[in-house]
Amino acid sequence: MFQITEGELKYLNEISSEIKYPKGQIIFSTSQKANEVYYIKSGLVKIYRTTSDGRQVSVAIRYPGDFIGLAEVLSNINEREYSAEAMDNVSILIIWKDGFKKMLCEMPEFSEKLIRLMSDRLREAQNTIYDFIMNPIQGRLAILLLTMAERAGDKSEDDIIRVRLRVTQEELACVIGSARQTISSLLNLLKEDGSIQYEGREIVGVNPNKLKLWIQE
Amino acid sequence: MFQITEGELKYLNEISSEIKYPKGQIIFSTSQKANEVYYIKSGLVKIYRTTSDGRQVSVAIRYPGDFIGLAEVLSNINEREYSAEAMDNVSILIIWKDGFKKMLCEMPEFSEKLIRLMSDRLREAQNTIYDFIMNPIQGRLAILLLTMAERAGDKSEDDIIRVRLRVTQEELACVIGSARQTISSLLNLLKEDGSIQYEGREIVGVNPNKLKLWIQE
DNA sequence: CACAAAATGTAATCCAGCCGACAAAATGGA
DNA sequence: TCCATTTTGTCGGCTGGATTACATTTTGTG
Numbered sequence: 460m461f462q463i464t465e466g467e468l469k470y471l472n473e474i475s476s477e478i479k480y481p482k483g484q485i486i487f488s489t490s491q492k493a494n495e496v497y498y499i500k501s502g503l504v505k506i507y508r509t510t511s512d513g514r515q516v517s518v519a520i521r522y523p524g525d526f527i528g529l530a531e532v533l534s535n536i537n538e539r540e541y542s543a544e545a546m547d548n549v550s551i552l553i554i555w556k557d558g559f560k561k562m563l564c565e566m567p568e569f570s571e572k573l574i575r576l577m578s579d580r581l582r583e584a585q586n587t588i589y590d591f592i593m594n595p596i597q598g599r600l601a602i603l604l605l606t607m608a609e610r611a612g613d614k615s616e617d618d619i620i621r622v623r624l625r626v627t628q629e630e631l632a633c634v635i636g637s638a639r640q641t642i643s644s645l646l647n648l649l650k651e652d653g654s655i656q657y658e659g660r661e662i663v664g665v666n667p668n669k670l671k672l673w674i675q676e
Numbered sequence: 677m678f679q680i681t682e683g684e685l686k687y688l689n690e691i692s693s694e695i696k697y698p699k700g701q702i703i704f705s706t707s708q709k710a711n712e713v714y715y716i717k718s719g720l721v722k723i724y725r726t727t728s729d730g731r732q733v734s735v736a737i738r739y740p741g742d743f744i745g746l747a748e749v750l751s752n753i754n755e756r757e758y759s760a761e762a763m764d765n766v767s768i769l770i771i772w773k774d775g776f777k778k779m780l781c782e783m784p785e786f787s788e789k790l791i792r793l794m795s796d797r798l799r800e801a802q803n804t805i806y807d808f809i810m811n812p813i814q815g816r817l818a819i820l821l822l823t824m825a826e827r828a829g830d831k832s833e834d835d836i837i838r839v840r841l842r843v844t845q846e847e848l849a850c851v852i853g854s855a856r857q858t859i860s861s862l863l864n865l866l867k868e869d870g871s872i873q874y875e876g877r878e879i880v881g882v883n884p885n886k887l888k889l890w891i892q893e
Numbered sequence: 894c895a896c897a898a899a900a901t902g903t904a905a906t907c908c909a910g911c912c913g914a915c916a917a918a919a920t921g922g923a
Numbered sequence: 924t925c926c927a928t929t930t931t932g933t934c935g936g937c938t939g940g941a942t943t944a945c946a947t948t949t950t951g952t953g
Contacts, residue, residue, distance in 0.1 A: 508806060510893055516809045518802045530802075533795035540799060570787070577794035578750035582757060584801035585735045585747075589725060591808045592733045592853030596940070627900065636809030638941055643902060660900080660949075676727055813910070844930065855911050860932060877919075877930075894953105901948070911938085918931070923924100 461576045463524065467569055471498060474558035480545040486527070488542035493531035494556050499523050502549030503611060506541045507633065517634040519584075520546070522610040526576070532556055533577070547625060591636070594675045599635040600645050601673035604655060608665035624662040649673075678793045680741065684786055688715060691775035697762040703744070705759035710748035711773050716740050719766030720828060723758045724850065734851040736801075737763070739827040743793070749773055750794070764842060808853070811892045816852040817862050818890035821872060825882035841879040866890070 463471075475498070480486060486497065489508060504527055507517040518541065521527050527543055530536075554562075563570045590602055612622030628642040649655045654673070656664035680688075692715070697703055703714065706725060721744055724734040735758065738744050744760055747753075771779075780787045807819055829839030845859040866872045871890070873881035 506802075510810060516806055518805045530795050530799050533791055534799060535792065536799075541802070570791070574750055574787070574791055574794060575752065577791060577798055578747050581794055581798050581801060582747050582751060582753075584798060584805065585723075585758070588735045588801065588804055588808065589733055591805065593727060629900080639901085640903080640942085641940060643900095647902080846930080856931085857912080857933080858910060860930095864932080897950105897952085899948100899950070902946080904945095905943090907940105907942080909939100909941095912936090914934090916932080918929100920927100920929070922927085 460579055461524070461572065467566065470562060470566065471552055471554060474562065475552035475554040478551055478553055480549045480551065482545055482547045482549075484545045484549075486543040486545060486549075486551065487539050489540065490538045493528065493536060493539050496526055496528045496532050496554050496556070496559050497543075498552040498554065499525050499527065500550040500552060502551075503546040504543050504549060504551075505546050505630065505634070506543055508541050515633045516636070517630075519587075520607065520634065529577070532559065533573075546630070596635065596637050596641055597645055597648075598674045599637070600631065600642065601649070601654070601670045603631065603635055604649075604662070604665060605667060605670050605674075608662075608667070612665065618666070618668060619656075620665045620667060622662060622665055625660065626662070677796050678741070678789065684783065687779060687783065688769060688771060691779065692769035692771040695768055695770055697766045697768065699762055699764045699766075701762045701766075703760040703762060703766075703768065704756050706757065707755045710745065710753060710756050713743055713745045713749050713771050713773070713776050714760075715769040715771065716742050716744065717767040717769060719768075720763035721760050721766060721768075722763050722847065722851075723760055725758050732850045733853070734847075736804075737824065737851065746794070749776065750790075763847070813852065813854050813858055814862055814865075815891045816854070817848065817859065818866070818871070818887045820848065820852055821866070821879070821882060822884060822887050822891075825879075825884070829882065835883070835885060836873075837882045837884060839879060839882055842877065843879070 477500070480502075486504065487493075499521060501523050504521045504525075505517050506519045506521060506527065507515050509515055521543075528539070531539055563573065590599060594602065607624060607626075608620040608622045611624060612620040615621045628639050628646065631637075631646075632639045632642045646655070649670070650657060652669060654666050654669040655662055656666075694717070697719075703721065704710075716738060718740050721738045721742075722734050723736040723738060723744065724732050726732055738760075745756070748756055780790065807816060811819065824841060824843075825837040825839045828841060829837040832838045845856050845863065848854075848863075849856045849859045863872070866887070867874060869886060871883050871886040872879055873883075
């Protein structure tokens with residue numbers, strides 16, 4: 460998908476400052492001014508909104524190599540529509556709007572790539588909508604675990620993805636719009652079934668082929 | 677949101693050919709070659725996928741002034757991931773990939789605007805995901821009717837949107853991931869409630885304020 | 894090490910909304 | 924105008940999964 464080049468990263472490093480956020484820290488939140496974009500160097504970030512009754516609803520998870528906070532800046536919206544929170548210890552580049560827009564002008568191939576990036580994200584979001592309509596909870600959970608493993612893990616020799624995911628059931632529930640208790644029992648089913656492997660409270664292995672059996676279509 | 681200029685439309689007219697599709701006609705479908713983008717001059721188009729068991733799942737509805745078929749072309753995907761079908765009599769410009777990409781190079785402000793467009797669509801899709809998680813069926817239906825009215829209707833003197841929507845319950849059901857029968861009774865509730873007005877089988881008026889009462893958050 | 898806080902497991906209850914089945918109404922061709 | 928086809932209305936039964944309510948385990952912290 461989207462891959463940043465050496466040159467671009469160098470440019471980014473010059474116009475940004477690096478910040479580390481500990482797990483649980485909020486990077487930006489709804490209705491703050493949207494004056495910067497962020498580039499994730501390491502760690503996972505969840506994009507979410509807090510509802511009036513206090514629940515959290517996540518619409519995406521972003522991984523190392525992803526930009527976040529892009530949509531508001533590119534759409535020229537003044538305020539953040541979603542919040543972003545570090546799901547573990549996260550290292551991030553902060554890039555000010557003006558610098559970022561200057562970069563877009565000066566590096567036309569980067570600008571071109573950005574169109575592709577937004578396009579990829581749109582397709583991804585549409586697929587999420589599709590999956591929500593098509594799949595019952597188990598399917599959505601399977602899809603989520605699969606994508607998380609693919610994006611955050613290293614593919615090893617056999618077809619089991621080695622990974623290191625420390626994510627609570629509550630967080631998973633927010634992403635697929637479900638209840639924590641339901642996730643609890645489903646995860647146990649997946650465990651028995653060999654679709655996922657735990658080590659303590661950390662997911663360390665994911666079997667794509669077995670997981671896919673839970674997914675509709 | 678996205679507004680095309682006189683100049684851009686003129687340019688588009690030169691590199692495109694206009695085609696009219698009668699209601700129900702398929703404009704492109706899944707796994708066809710993705711060699712062109714389309715610009716809707718009039719009419720509504722649904723973007724959907726047919727599942728293995730024959731059901732249709734819609735992920736978006738596009739309106740006059742929208743481009744369709746963009747994502748595959750901009751992402752450099754070879755095959756269509758979704759199908760597009762005329763929801764009524766539709767008039768469309770077909771623009772070949774090469775011509776479109778040439779236009780992007782020659783009109784940098786257009787290219788810039790396209791980034792904004794994709795960004796807008798991404799936000800829209802994320803909001804759809806959010807709504808799916810937050811809202812039960814009535815809420816989703818209300819949101820759908822509201823956006824359809826806002827995009828396809830003319831705002832009149834009072835705060836009722838005058839519109840002319842000929843859409844079957846089946847189609848509505850596909851968009852919000854529900855069953856036709858459920859839509860049937862909900863529409864009747866909305867009718868009684870004064871949220872929407874029918875004339876025969878056509879929705880001709882929508883009351884945004886009343887509709888919003890059905891929406892969570 | 895002890896204790897509070899966070900995360901998980903489990904089970905009973907309940908209900909929104911899907912599904913099947915059918916009747917009625919509207920629409921559009923011939 | 925008539926008949927086939929499409930679209931809509933309605934109703935009961937069934938079920939996935941939310942909700943409530945605890946018990947148990949794990950984790951971090953003074």
